[in-house]
Amino acid sequence: MRTERYLPYALIAPSVLFLLFFFAWPLLEALLLSVRGGGGGWTLENFQRMAADLYFKDALKYTLLLALVVVPLQVVLALGMAMLLGGLSRGRDLFLYVWTIPLGISDLAAGIVWLAIFTERGYLNSLLQALGLIEQPQLWLSYETPWMIFLAVVAAEVWRATAIVFVILVAGLQLIPKEYSEAAEVFGATPWQRFWRVTLPLLKPSLQVALILRTILALEVFAVVVALGGRNLPVLAGEAYYWYNAYQNPGVAAAYAVVVLGISVLATLVYLRLMRPRQEEAA
Amino acid sequence: MASIRVENVEKTFGRFKALNGVSLEVRDQEFVVLLGPSGCGKTTLLRIIAGLEQADKGRVWIGDRDVTLLPPRARRIAMVFQNYAVFPHLTVYENIAFGLRMQKVSPEKLKANVERAAALMHIENLLGRYPAQLSGGQRQRVAVARALAVEPEVLLMDEPLSNLDALLRLEMRAELKRLLAESRTTTLYVTHDQVEAMSLADRIAVMNAGAIVQYDTPMRVYQEPASVFVGGFIGSPPMNFLRLRVEGQRVRLGSLDLEPPAEVGAEVLLGVRPEDLEVYPAEQPQSFAAQVLVVEPLGPHLLLTLNFAGQAFKATVPPDFPAAAGQTLWLRPQPSRLRWLEPGSGRAFATG
Structure with a gap:
């Protein structure tokens, strides 16, 4: 009996140790790194240096803007795709697999794919030239047009990472018994009313998971941005990378990481609070 | 109030013939039970009348309207589902009011109908609660109240008592009988429980293998079964x-x-x-x-x-x-x- 009681703990111990060693410890180290000065004392020097940096404001602005534009767009698209998939009776699996292909592509590769489209001698310019819409190849991704870079990143991110939201929502929709929708139908709800009044409220737990996951990942956006814009479109994760690598300053890099962490935690708390299931609803 | 008429309805799922040219007439204000073993097609027939399934062949009439091609929301029906399908994100009040809100009735009528239906089912004190806070029997009452609140022309019930425990089932059976006798709503009720069918029905349609094998009053079905199947299925x-x-x-x-x-x-x-x-x-x-x-x-x-x-x-x-x-x-x-x-x-x- 003794072994049976301890067996579950023994079984989860490796994963807990793994997480503690590879996540909790580095996290703690990073936190300490950001608030330690050269002499070893506590200091806010790293944060001051970060805030005074030329790129900081833009990095913060573009990171938040990207999350603000990309995440809602992905949720709406994924919701639409998931609902469409639910309406299919044949070929459902085929569409599911095709729509989730981008999940298998690394974000750097995704950035390079879109670079191949938008670059000076890329597919977009070739197409526009062939159609006679432009005479000369246009420079889309230049430091003079950060908004173009921004839109390219949005396109690449939506293309790359909508699938994860889609997969979560498809799984969520499958958990809703079809009787609810049928009852709504019998009691006079149009398809649109069924979606707003029954499906969407019942999908709330899955939406919450998808929103939290995607927002955190959006705040960490890095490889796609680097591929498409380099530092012409500064983002927080990118700045952490430059400070660590190019400037050899782990303290400021850690400060950036802590800012990303702080925003992520804050966003998660907001989602949890806003989409909290009423106590009475919990089955 | 309305009659139901089903003419020569056929339905096939893949290779399985669920309904084999079924015709059925339910008179205005009548309580008819579709009785049969599982897989006999009784629920499919009910769902076709509700509009949740489309018949391959045949027509369905409610009152003098041919509803064969109408979606469920246009059929002026109400339904009680086997697992109740009470919306978990809405209070009992909002659940009962759901159909009325869809019909956009006046706020006064909405309130009056919800309260009347709740009173009929003795759940007035539960109106502010969420379904998760209710017992199975109470959810069942909410499901019936939601159906009664819209004052449907036709009430369809799909094994509404089968998820209740034996004692509660007995109690709800008698209550349903009293309630539906009072409201005089045309009711079609699906069950595999022959005692339930005997106790509730004005007439029983006994189904087997996608066809109605006998359609008569409970006592005649019991005493004068049309076949060995009916005599063997009814009575214990x-x-x-x-x-x-x-x-x-x-x-x-x-x-x-x-x-x-x-x-x-x-x-x-x-x-x-x-x-x-x-x-x-x-x-x-x-x-x-x-x-x-x-x-x-x-x-x-x-x-x-x-x-x-x-x-x-x-x-x-x-x-x-x-x-x-x-x-x-x-x-x-x-x-x-x-x-x-x-x-x-x-x-x-x-x-x-």
């Missing part, structure tokens, strides 16, 4: 069927001399309910002898399993009847309660 224990030889247009059963219908062949099935056999410990005129195989005391009566010429059958006797296994008893069927059936097809001969 089911009807006995004794296979007997016909000799010169007569059937001899012990000292009993019976006259079968004129159109019988060489053999005939005699259907008799266990409670319609009078049992005697000593020989009687007009009776046949059988050996007791098993005696089962069931409380209100003893259930005997007997053997007659190699055929087992059942009879019920009062609890104080002296019976023991191995004993020989004499049985005399009530002549008016005999049912003659054709052994090949299992169908009953028309009684004169």
Whole structure:
């Protein structure tokens, strides 16, 4: 009996140790790194240096803007795709697999794919030239047009990472018994009313998971941005990378990481609070 | 209020023929039960009437409207689902009000209807709660109240009591009967429970293998089953069927001399309910002898399993009847309660 009681703990111990060693410890180290000065004392020097940096404001602005534009767009698209998939009776699996292909592509590769489209001698310019819409190849991704870079990143991110939201929502929709929708139908709800009044409220737990996951990942956006814009479109994760690598300053890099962490935690708390299931609803 | 008319409805799922040209008429204000074993097509038929399934062939009428091609929301029906389908994200009040909100009725009428339906189901005190805070029986009441609140032309119920425990089911059965007799709503009710069907129905449509095999009042379905299937499906224990030889247009059963219908062949099935056999410990005129195989005391009566010429059958006797296994008893069927059936097809001969 003794072994049976301890067996579950023994079984989860490796994963807990793994997480503690590879996540909790580095996290703690990073936190300490950001608030330690050269002499070893506590200091806010790293944060001051970060805030005074030329790129900081833009990095913060573009990171938040990207999350603000990309995440809602992905949720709406994924919701639409998931609902469409639910309406299919044949070929459902085929569409599911095709729509989730981008999940298998690394974000750097995704950035390079879109670079191949938008670059000076890329597919977009070739197409526009062939159609006679432009005479000369246009420079889309230049430091003079950060908004173009921004839109390219949005396109690449939506293309790359909508699938994860889609997969979560498809799984969520499958958990809703079809009787609810049928009852709504019998009691006079149009398809649109069924979606707003029954499906969407019942999908709330899955939406919450998808929103939290995607927002955190959006705040960490890095490889796609680097591929498409380099530092012409500064983002927080990118700045952490430059400070660590190019400037050899782990303290400021850690400060950036802590800012990303702080925003992520804050966003998660907001989602949890806003989409909290009423106590009475919990089955 | 409206009648329901189903004409020649066929439905196939893949290779499985669920409905085989079913026709059914439910009169205005009538309570009809669709009764049959699982897989007989009764729920499919109900869902086709609701509009949740499309028939491959045939038409459905509600009142004088042909609703075959209408979506469920345009059929002016209400439905109670087997697992209730009470919306978990809405309060009891909002659940009951759901259909009325969809119809965009005035706020006064909405409030009045919700409160009336809640009062009918005795759930006035639960209106502010969420379904997760309710017991199964209470959710069931909410589901029925939601259906009554819209004052439907037709009420459809899909095994509404099957998820309740036995005691609660008995209570809800009587309550539903009272309620629907008062509201006079045309009701079509699906169940596989023959006791439920007997207790509730004005008429029972017994279904088997995608067809209606008998459609009549409960007592006639019970006493005059149209086939071996109906006699065996309804009644617990089911009807006995004794296979007997016909000799010169007569059937001899012990000292009993019976006259079968004129159109019988060489053999005939005699259907008799266990409670319609009078049992005697000593020989009687007009009776046949059988050996007791098993005696089962069931409380209100003893259930005997007997053997007659190699055929087992059942009879019920009062609890104080002296019976023991191995004993020989004499049985005399009530002549008016005999049912003659054709052994090949299992169908009953028309009684004169």
